[in-house]
Amino acid sequence: MLLESQLSRPSPARDGLAALLHPLDTRPELLTTLRTFLACSLDRRQAAARLQVHPNTVDYRLRKATDLTGLDVPGRRLVTLHAALAAHDAVRRGNPGVGPSRQG
Template structure:
């Protein structure tokens, strides 16, 4: 919770983390899968149960997200980014003006 609070504050670190997931902005199923993977403790079977998809679908979507972002959940060093980036991405999205508004 403390990390999410910190990441909700505007600044260069938050913007950098949010930018990591920017390539997924038009792919809500990939963002949903990343969030489910995180909520499931980075276990693909638990992640599959959350959006109710097959574990192979989770694998496919994670590979696609990795290809688009460069963040690979199989690399230990990327896990901290994958934990923090969704909170930063969501906070930054809440501050973006809506089209036509």
């Protein structure tokens, strides 16, 4: 909860973490699968049951998310993935002053 609270405030770090998941913005099923997999303590069978899909579908979606983002799921960068999801959600909620930083 502390991490999510910190990442909900606008900052370059938050925007950078959120950007890691931008490739998934057009693939909501991949984001949903990531969230569910994490919520199920990395248990692909439990995630598959919750999503009502075959466990192989969970594997495929996780591989696709890894290919698109470079975040190894599951892997050593799980903390980064959790942080990126929190930052992504904060940006998507449209909090005041929130959003990708603009260079100009």
